[in-house]
Amino acid sequence: xxxxxxxxxxxxxxxxxxxxxxxxxxxxxxxxxxxxxxxxxxxxxxxxxxxxxxxxxxxxxxxxxxxxxxxxxxxxxxxxxxxxxxxxxxxxxxxxxxxxxxxxxxxxxxxxxxxxxxxxxxxxxxxxxxxxxxxxxxxxxxxxxxxxxxxxxxxxxxxxxxxxxxxxxxxxxxxxxxxxxxxxxxxxxxxxxxxxxxxxxxxxxxxxxxxxxxxxxxxxxxxxxxxxxxxxxxxxxxxxxxxxxxxxxxxxxxxxxxxxxxxxxxxxxxxxxxxxxxxxxxxxxxxxxxxxxxxxxxxxxxxxxxxxxxxxxxxxxxxxxxxxxxxxxxxxxxxxxxxxxxxxxxxxxxxxxxxxxxxxxxxxxxxxxxxxxxxxxxxxxxxxxxxxxxxxxxxxxxxxxxxxxxxxxxxxxxxxxxxxxxxxxxxxxxxxxxxxxxxxxxxxxxxxxxxxxxxxxxxxxxxxxxxxxxxxxxxxxxxxxxxxxxxxxxxxxx
Amino acid sequence: xxxxxxxxxxxxxxxxxxxxxxxxxxxxxxxxxxxxxxxxxxxxxxxxxxxxxxxxxxxxxxxxxxxxxxxxxxxxxxxxxxxxxxxxxxxxxxxxxxxxxxxxxxxxxxxxxxxxxxxxxxxxxxxxxxxxxxxxxxxxxxxxxxxxxxxxxxxxxxxxxxxxxxxxxxxxxxxxxxxxxxxxxxxxxxxxxxxxxxxxxxxxxxxxxxxxxxxxxxxxxxxxxxxxxxxxxxxxxxxxxxxxxxxxxxxxxxxxxxxxxxxxxxxxxxxxxxxxxxxxxxxxxxxxxxxxxxxxxxxxxxxxxxxxxxxxxxxxxxxxxxxxxxxxxxxxxxxxxxxxxxxxxxxxxxxxxxxxxxxxxxxxxxxxxxxxxxxxxxxxxxxxxxxxxxxxxxxxxxxxxxxxxxxxxxxxxxxxxxxxxxxxxxxxxxxxxxxxxxxxxxxxxxxxxxxxxxxxxxxxxxxxxxxxxxxxxxxxxxxxxxxxxxxxxxxxxx
Numbered sequence: 001x002x003x004x005x006x007x008x009x010x011x012x013x014x015x016x017x018x019x020x021x022x023x024x025x026x027x028x029x030x031x032x033x034x035x036x037x038x039x040x041x042x043x044x045x046x047x048x049x050x051x052x053x054x055x056x057x058x059x060x061x062x063x064x065x066x067x068x069x070x071x072x073x074x075x076x077x078x079x080x081x082x083x084x085x086x087x088x089x090x091x092x093x094x095x096x097x098x099x100x101x102x103x104x105x106x107x108x109x110x111x112x113x114x115x116x117x118x119x120x121x122x123x124x125x126x127x128x129x130x131x132x133x134x135x136x137x138x139x140x141x142x143x144x145x146x147x148x149x150x151x152x153x154x155x156x157x158x159x160x161x162x163x164x165x166x167x168x169x170x171x172x173x174x175x176x177x178x179x180x181x182x183x184x185x186x187x188x189x190x191x192x193x194x195x196x197x198x199x200x201x202x203x204x205x206x207x208x209x210x211x212x213x214x215x216x217x218x219x220x221x222x223x224x225x226x227x228x229x230x231x232x233x234x235x236x237x238x239x240x241x242x243x244x245x246x247x248x249x250x251x252x253x254x255x256x257x258x259x260x261x262x263x264x265x266x267x268x269x270x271x272x273x274x275x276x277x278x279x280x281x282x283x284x285x286x287x288x289x290x291x292x293x294x295x296x297x298x299x300x301x302x303x304x305x306x307x308x309x310x311x312x313x314x315x316x317x318x319x320x321x322x323x324x325x326x327x328x329x330x331x332x333x334x335x336x337x338x339x340x341x342x343x344x345x346x347x348x349x350x351x352x353x354x355x356x357x358x359x360x361x362x363x364x365x366x367x368x369x370x371x372x373x374x375x376x377x378x379x380x381x382x383x384x385x386x387x388x389x390x391x392x393x394x395x396x397x398x399x400x401x402x403x404x405x406x407x408x409x410x411x412x413x414x415x416x417x418x419x420x421x422x423x424x425x426x427x428x429x430x431x432x433x434x435x436x437x438x439x440x441x442x443x444x445x446x447x448x449x450x451x452x453x454x455x456x457x458x459x460x461x462x463x464x465x466x467x468x469x470x471x472x473x474x475x476x477x478x479x480x481x482x483x484x485x486x487x488x489x490x491x492x493x494x
Numbered sequence: 495x496x497x498x499x500x501x502x503x504x505x506x507x508x509x510x511x512x513x514x515x516x517x518x519x520x521x522x523x524x525x526x527x528x529x530x531x532x533x534x535x536x537x538x539x540x541x542x543x544x545x546x547x548x549x550x551x552x553x554x555x556x557x558x559x560x561x562x563x564x565x566x567x568x569x570x571x572x573x574x575x576x577x578x579x580x581x582x583x584x585x586x587x588x589x590x591x592x593x594x595x596x597x598x599x600x601x602x603x604x605x606x607x608x609x610x611x612x613x614x615x616x617x618x619x620x621x622x623x624x625x626x627x628x629x630x631x632x633x634x635x636x637x638x639x640x641x642x643x644x645x646x647x648x649x650x651x652x653x654x655x656x657x658x659x660x661x662x663x664x665x666x667x668x669x670x671x672x673x674x675x676x677x678x679x680x681x682x683x684x685x686x687x688x689x690x691x692x693x694x695x696x697x698x699x700x701x702x703x704x705x706x707x708x709x710x711x712x713x714x715x716x717x718x719x720x721x722x723x724x725x726x727x728x729x730x731x732x733x734x735x736x737x738x739x740x741x742x743x744x745x746x747x748x749x750x751x752x753x754x755x756x757x758x759x760x761x762x763x764x765x766x767x768x769x770x771x772x773x774x775x776x777x778x779x780x781x782x783x784x785x786x787x788x789x790x791x792x793x794x795x796x797x798x799x800x801x802x803x804x805x806x807x808x809x810x811x812x813x814x815x816x817x818x819x820x821x822x823x824x825x826x827x828x829x830x831x832x833x834x835x836x837x838x839x840x841x842x843x844x845x846x847x848x849x850x851x852x853x854x855x856x857x858x859x860x861x862x863x864x865x866x867x868x869x870x871x872x873x874x875x876x877x878x879x880x881x882x883x884x885x886x887x888x889x890x891x892x893x894x895x896x897x898x899x900x901x902x903x904x905x906x907x908x909x910x911x912x913x914x915x916x917x918x919x920x921x922x923x924x925x926x927x928x929x930x931x932x933x934x935x936x937x938x939x940x941x942x943x944x945x946x947x948x949x950x951x952x953x954x955x956x957x958x959x960x961x962x963x964x965x966x967x968x969x970x971x972x973x974x975x976x977x978x979x980x981x982x983x984x985x986x987x988x
Contacts, residue, residue, distance in 0.1 A: 015670045017662070017689040018703030026705070026726035032712060039708065077695045085729030085762060129712055136706070140665035141673060168511070171634035172830045174672030176509045179635060181669045195511040201571045209512030211520070212630070214533070214837040217851045218526060218623055232520035235579030244854045244980055268579060275856035326830045335824035336666045343708040357711045360738045362769035486738055
C-alpha cells in the first residue's frame with residue numbers, strides 16, 4: 001500500500017470494517033468520545049513455527065494517519081446505509097461529526113526491520129477512543145501482511161546463505177497493492193530485487209527479470225530464441241533452459257554463450273524453473289565449466305521457499321541466485337500473521353491517570369496485557385539481544401531488570417548487567433508525524449544487522465529456541481490483579 | 495482491484511514483471527511483433543484438495559485491457575533503468591513504441607461464477623505476441639486470487655448449509671486491494687455480506703458489522719457497554735458475549751434484551767468469538783429460549799473455515815450466521831491457486847493458420863496443452879453437468895462427443911446424448927470490450943445455481959470424485975504428436 005501514490009483520502013477512511021464506524025457512533029453518542037484509549041497491535045505466536053518476526057509496515061503509518069479524512073462522497077455513502085432492523089444505520093449528527101473528523105492520536109512503534117516477538121507492541125496507539133477505534137482495521141491491514149512477508153523473506157534469505165533472492169511473487173499476490181506490499185516488505189526482509197516494475201518505480205527497489213518459456217516457444221527453435229534474446233538483451237542475458245529438455249537447453253545455451261563471447265558480450269546466467277533442481281544445476285555447472293564458461297551464473301526458481309533452498313544447498317547444488325514467488329507472496333504455509341489490535345488502557349480525559357484493561361477468555365492465549373506498554377531490549381557487550389522486558393512505567397518496580405515469562409509465571413529472566421535499549425519510538429504526535437520514516441534501505445540494513453546478532457538457536461527453522469520475553473514484575477503483578485478483579489466485578493449485572 | 499476506481503493508467507501497465515517488458519523489447523527487435531500468439535490462463539489442480547473451482551475476476555479484464563497505456567511518467571522510469579551488465583535496459587526506439595502502445599487482443603473467458611476445472615482456460619488471449627506477453631502478470635494477478643477466494647467461499651458457504659456467511663477478512667488481506675478482491679470474490683462465491691466498507695461502496699455489496707471486545711472494555715462494566723450499544727444501534731444490535739466470561743455475558747445480554755423489549759426494540763443477535771463454540775452456542779441458545787428470547791440469533795466467529803463450520807453443525811451447534819475472516823481472506827491452507835499463463839499457438843500473421851505449441855517438462859504435470867482451445871460442458875436433461883470436453887476446432891474429429899482424459903489417455907468419456915454448452919465467451923475484440931461484464935449479483939446467482947447442479951460427490955471436501963474433463967480426440971492426437979516432434983526437432987542445435 002503506497003497511500004500517497006495509489007490511494008485517495010476517501011479510500012483511507014472507508015478502508016475499514018463497518019463495526020469500527022458503528023462503534024465510533026456509539027462512542028460519540030454515549031459521550032465517551034471525550035475519553036482516551038490505548039490500543040496495541042501485536043501477535044500471539046511467531047509465524048512459520050519460527051523464533052522471531054521482522055517488524056514491517058510502520059513506515060507507512062504516517063501517510064495513513066495524516067490522510068484519514070471522510071470526503072463528501074464517503075459521507076454520502078455512509079449516510080444512506082440502511083440499518084438491518086429498519087431506518088438508517090448512521091445518524092445525521094454523526095455524519096456531520098465525521099465530516100470534520102481529523103486524527104488526534106499519538107503513536108509509538110518499533111522501527112521497520114527490527115526483530116519483534118510475541119505480545120510486544122507492533123504499534124501502540126493512544127488518543128481519543130473514536131480515533132483509536134477508527135484506525136484498527138487499516139493498521140492491521142497495513143502491519144499484519146508486511147510483517148509476515150518481511151519475516152518470510154528473512155527466513156528465505158537466511159537459507160540462501162548470502163546468495164541473491166529476488167521477489168517473483170506479483171502474479172500470486174492479492175491484486176496490485178498485494179504485489180506492492182510483497183515487494184516492499186520482502187526488500188526490507190532481505191531480498192535483493194523484485195520482478196515488480198511498479199514497486200521498482202514507487203519504492204526505488206532494483207528490478208530484475210529473465211525471460212519466460214513463452215519466449216522460447218514463440219520461435220521456431222530454442223536456439224533461435226536464445227540467439228534473439230542474447231541480441232536483444234546482451235547486458236541482461238539470462239537464458240531459461242527448461243522449455244523442452246534441459247540437457248538440450250544446456251547445449252544450446254553454451255553455443256549461444258560462445259557466440260556472445262565472439263561478439264564481445266557475456267552470458268550473465270541461465271535459469272532452471274522445473275525438474276530436479278539439485279541434479280540439473282550440478283549437471284549445468286559441470287557442462288558450463290567444461291566449456292570454459294565458469295563465469296555464467298545459475299539461477300533457480302519453481303515453488304521455492306526456505307526449506308527447498310536449505311535442501312538444495314544441503315545437496316551441494318551450485319546455485320548463485322533464486323527467484324522466489326508464490327510461497328513468498330502468499331507466505332505459505334502460514335498466510336496470516338494473526339496480528340490483533342487490543343485495548344490495554346482507558347482514561348476519561350487527557351488529564352486523568354490511565355486505567356489499565358485486560359480482555360479475558362476461556363482460551364488462555366487470547367488474554368491480553370494491560371497498561372501503557374513499552375519494550376526494553378537487553379543486549380550483551382557485543383550488541384547481541386539476550387531478552388526483552390515489557391514495561392508499564394506507572395507500575396514499574398524501580399528499575400528492575402527482572403522479567404516474568406508471559407505464559408509461565410514460574411519462569412523469570414534476570415537481565416542484570418546487560419544494556420537496555422528502548423524498542424519503541426514515537427512516530428505520530430497529535431495526528432501528525434513527529435519523525436520522518438526511515439528509508440527502506442535503512443530498514444533493510446537494520447534487519448540484516450539484527451538477524452546477524454540474533455542467537456542462531458532462535459533463528460533456526462526446526463524447533464527454534466524461544467527468545468526470552470517477560471513482563472517487568474510490576475506489570476506481571478498488575479496483570480494478575482486485573483484478571484481477578486475483571487472476572488469478579490466488571491461483568492457484574494447491575 | 496477496482497481499476498477505474500483505484501488504479502491510474504500508469505499503474506496498469508507497470509503492474510507487471512520486468513521480464514514481460516524485456517521480452518516485449520525482444521519481440522519488437524526481432525521482428526516477431528508482427529506475429530500473433532494464443533495464451534491461456536489455467537490451473538493444474540483444484541485448490542484445497544477439492545473437486546472444483548469458481549471462475550472469478552474475469553469481469554474486471556475489460557478495465558485492465560482498455561486502460562493499458564504507458565504514460566510519460568512510466569516511460570521516463572523505464573527509459574532510465576540500467577542494464578546489469580552496463581548501459582540501459584531499454585532502447586529509445588522501444589520506449590517510443592510503448593508510448594503509442596494500445597492493446598489489440600481478443601479475449602475469451604468463462605463467465606464469472608461458472609465452475610471451472612483443471613487445464614480449462616480461465617482466460618484465452620489471442621493477438622499480437624507483444625500484447626499477449628504484456629498482459630501476463632496483470633491477468634494472473636487479477637484471476638489467480640479472485641478465483642481462489644470465490645472457490646474458498648463456495649466451500650465455506652456449502653458447509654454453512656444456507657446460513658449467512660459474512661466476509662470479515664480485511665484486516666488479514668494484502669492491503670486495501672487485497673481486501674477489495676476478497677470482498678468481491680467472496681460475494682460472488684456466496685457470502686451474504688462483507689465487513690469492508692470501501693468494498694460495500696465500490697461494489698454495492700451489503701455491509702455488516704457488530705462491535706468489538708474493545709467496545710465492552712471501554713466501559714466500566716459489560717452491562718453498561720451492552721446498554722450503550724443497544725441505545726446507539728437499536729436496529730442493528732448484535733452483542734459480543736466473550737470479552738470477560740461468556741456465561742456472565744449471556745446474563746447481561748438477556749437483561750439488555752429485556753430492556754430493549756420494554757423500549758419497543760429487539761436485540762437482533764449475539765456473537766461469540768472465542769472458546770468452544772459448539773458448547774457455548776448451545777448454552778446460549780438454551781438460556782435465550784428459556785428467557786423467551788428465541789428470536790435472538792446466534793452469530794459465531796473465530797478462525798472459522800469450511801471444516802470448523804461442518805464440525806460445528808455435526809455437533810448440533812445452533813448457529814444462525816458466521817463471520818469468516820482470516821482463513822477466507824488468506825485462503826488458508828492453500829493461499830495460491832497456482833494459475834499460470836502459457837503459450838498454446840503462434841502464427842506469423844493474422845492471415846496464416848495457427849501453429850499449435852506445447853511446453854514439455856521433466857515433470858509431467860507441467861506439460862501444457864496446444865491449440866486454440868475452447869470448452870464444451872455436457873449437461874444432462876436436468877441441466878446437471880456430467881463432463882467437459884476441451885476442443886481445438888482446427889483438429890476436431892467431426893462432432894465427436896468422446897473425450898480422452900488428460901492425465902490418463904487410457905480413460906475416455908462418452909458424452910453422447912448430453913447437451914453441449916459453450917463455456918467460453920468472447921469479451922474483448924481488438925482491445926475493446928464486446929460485451930459488458932455481468933453484475934456481481936448475476937455472477938453470484940450463477941455460482942449458486944452451478945453448485946446446486948453439481949454432483950455432491952464432486953462437491954464434498956474429503957476425497958471428492960474427479961469431475962470428468964477430457965480432450966476432444968483430435969486435440970489428444972495433436973498433443974501426442976507435438977510432444978514427440980518438439981522433443982526431436984525444436985530443441986535441435988543449429
